[in-house]
Amino acid sequence: KRRVQNHIGGVHAVASLVLAESATGFLVGLNVPDDKVPVIKTAHAEYTRRAKGDMTVQAHLTDEQxxxxxxxxxxxxxxxxxxxxxxxxEPIEIEMVWAWTPKRR
Structure with a gap:
């Protein structure tokens, strides 16, 4: 859609970063116990080519994580x-580092 496109007709860089943060944050949030708070610590993105059309995102955690x-x-x-x-x-290479800390009482 036009509202998420940049000046060269690709998906805006920040829109793709929001996809990555949403997917990883959702996954971390599902796995962190209720007495802890997930917090994004680092988002690093390398834009390697112009993104075209619809975007799909996949995030994964290991059993150890x-x-x-x-x-x-x-x-x-x-x-x-x-x-x-x-x-x-893959028009963008992303590393998302999430942290968790105890909830304050």
Whole structure:
């Protein structure tokens, strides 16, 4: 849609970053216990080509990362995420690091 396009007709860079943050944040939020708060720590993006058309995003956690979230009081993990455009190519390489800390009482 036009509202998420940049001046060269591709998906705006920040729109694609929001996709990655949403997918990784949702995944981390599902795995962090209720007594902890997930917080984005680092977002690093390398834009390698112009994104074309619809975007899809996939984020993954390993069993080890899930276990750490359940058992460690606080910590951080790098959450692998890939974004593909309508041509099946990856126009952006992203690293999202999420942390978790205890909720304040």
């Amino acid at each position: 899930r276990e750490r979230m359940r058992t460690e009081e606080k910590g951080d993990v790098s959450v692998p995420v890939t974004i593909h455009d309508s041509e099946g190519k």
